Each structure stands twice: as structure tokens, then as C-alpha cells.
Amino acid sequence: MSPTVDKARPRFSSETVRRVMAAVVFLPIFYLLVHDLGPIAFFGLVALSGMLAVAEFYRLHLAQAPWPWWSWAGVAATGFLLSSIQWPTVVADRTVLLATVVMALCMPLLSGKALRDSLTDGMVLVMGVLYIGLLLGYLLLIRAMPDGALLIFFVVLVTWAADTGAYIAGKTMGRHPLAPVVSPKKTYEGLAGGMLLACLGAVGARAWFLPGLSLVDCLVLGVILTLAGLIGDLAESAMKRSTGFKDSGALIPGHGGMLDRLDSLLFTGPAFYYYVAIVTTV
16 A cells, blocks of 8 residues: 555556556456466465565565575575465475574574674574565465355455555545654555545456455445554565565566566455454355
């Protein structure tokens, strides 16, 4: 979500045009991968996105320094962790996590850096695998549910609606900062706009392709996913601000890097999964 605190009402910039154009290109591809090509294609999409995102996460820590061997090991571990979620009988997730932790603990013996720096690198290694791999894996769990493709469309649509509503409301009406230290441009007006459009998006998705959800479920999910997405967005904003980066990367025109696109989904995915698994019968 990108609401803005401005006294004047600015016109939407060329960044907005780039966002729309990128969406026009990627949405049909996303639909094809999720709906038409089956779970394996979706796993490929998630795994590739996750490995790109964790590479960007390590870039925030490393800045312009040459990439050490452990960053590539973390990218590979993320792919293995997602594979363990997709095929739990083939690859054990605990084995992947254990290997990652052992690698991080052995960093002082392998990196050649000062002890403090090598321990920091080890913590960043583990954090990247858990933050991206573990949280993104919930999208694979959602896809494996009955009507999983439709559930994926629902969570992505509502997350996108919350992000878009917050962006528009923040740009046009944003006055009161929500988290000025972490993300000065986010406002309470943006949060309200995101929540409103997320609820409308959830109700629209129910009428369009997911009638098994009740109206109450849609409204509750609109609120929950907006708040979860906000947490994910603020978490990434805090990391970028602490390292001086505006975007995690420049992979997608108008959208920044892959991590910039996934930051909300990393939290809305788990929130949606547990709500559907525990509360609903969809």
C-alpha cells in the first residue's frame, strides 16, 4: 500500500501508468499459470518469485558488496524449502531448515570475516529463508486446497484491491500519517480506502467465482487481509529504510522489485490460509 501525505491533491504520475501497463502484461500470464497449467506451473511461479525475492532481500543487507557464497546458498535453500512444501514426502522441510541453521552457525568458520560480521551474515541468511520461503509457501498450501486456484485468485484479488484502494485514497485524501517513522507516506485515510476496496473486492469475488464464502466471511477477510498486507508492507519498508533503499529492485516497471510485489502477499497468504482452514467450510 502506498498512500501519500500531501496537502495538495497531486495528479497521478507516469509511475501509475507503468503500474497499469505492467498489470496488463502480467495478469493474463498469472491467470494462465494458476488456472490452466495446474499446480506444477504454479509451483514454478512461486519458486522463481521466492528465489528472486530472497536475492533482493540479501541485496538490502549486502548493498553494493560482492555477493558471497552464502547468499546463493540462501537462494537455493529457499527453493528447497518451497519444494518441501509442495512435495513433503520427497523433501522434508525440517531437513532444509536444519541445514540452513547449521550453515548459519558455521559462518564464522567459513566466511573469513570478523566474528560479529559473520554472525550477522548468518542471521540474515536464516531470516531470508524463513521470511520469504516459509511465508510464501502458504500460497502453495492454499493452491492444494479444494478449489485452490479460485482461492488463490481471491487472496491475490483482495490483496491487490487493498493495495490499490490505499494508493488511491492516500494520493487523493491522505492527511494523517499512519507510521511516520517507518513509512511517512502511509496514512489512515489510505488504510480506510484500502479496507473499503478490499471488502468490495471480496464481495465481488464471491459473486463472480467463489459463492461458497458467506458475505460475513468476505467482509471479515477484507479487513483481515488489509491489516495483514499493511504489516507486510511496513515490515519491508522498515528494512528498506534501514538500508537506504527506495525499492528492493527494479525488476517490474512501476512496481520495483519482486520483494516489493510480494511483501503484502507474504502476510495475507498465511492469514487467508488459517481463516479458510479454521473458520470457513469453503
